[in-house]
Amino acid sequence: MLSARLVLREIPRCNMLLQNRINIPPSILNYSSSSKVNDKEDDVFLRVKVQPIVRENESLDNKRARLIYQSRKRGILETDLLLSRFAAAYLKTMTPEELDEYDSLLNELDWDIYYWATRNYRTSPLPEKWKNSKILERLQEFSQNKEKEILRMPTLDRFK
Incomplete structure (x- = not known):
């Protein structure tokens, strides 16, 4: 089983690979982590928020x-x-x-x-x-x- 520390260490590298591969702006791929959440050590929260499509002149x-x-x-x-x-x-x-x-x-x-x-x-x-x-x-x-x-x-x- 992968430890949370390993996952945390690899997320920035994965972000770079994704950004280079499919031209995603860095602001779209975000993650956060906490060393102590709900009294559990090493919990990782991955929150990916995709920027909305800009729609001009939509009826x-x-x-x-x-x-x-x-x-x-x-x-x-x-x-x-x-x-x-x-x-x-x-x-x-x-x-x-x-x-x-x-x-x-x-x-x-x-x-x-x-x-x-x-x-x-x-x-x-x-x-x-x-x-x-x-x-x-x-x-x-x-x-x-x-x-x-x-x-x-x-x-x-x-x-x-």
Whole structure:
């Protein structure tokens, strides 16, 4: 079994190889580690955050369609359910500025979005840029499921 120290030592070298091989800017490949997390030594956290694609002159209809897809197809069931239901409820009525903010939120990592939406800041601290976010505030309110509904993926006709 590889030790965490070996993995940590090799990550920068792998980053260099990836950058040289496929021309990835250094700012995209990030990792962090801690010598002591949850009272365990040598835990390694690999956080790869890919920079979002810059979309110029995207129509509001195309943006809404893309955000529907990105809300439904996250890869983590909990986040899929939460964001797809939120998008079905609010995406139609969002202003262009709110759509931009929601688009920016969707560029965050899935578990971070989930923990922020459920106000679990011990697991994933809320960054300064999201502390006054109206969209995140609305998502947090929505995530409480005050109606106590059984959560299911909304059908696509709910987005029309």
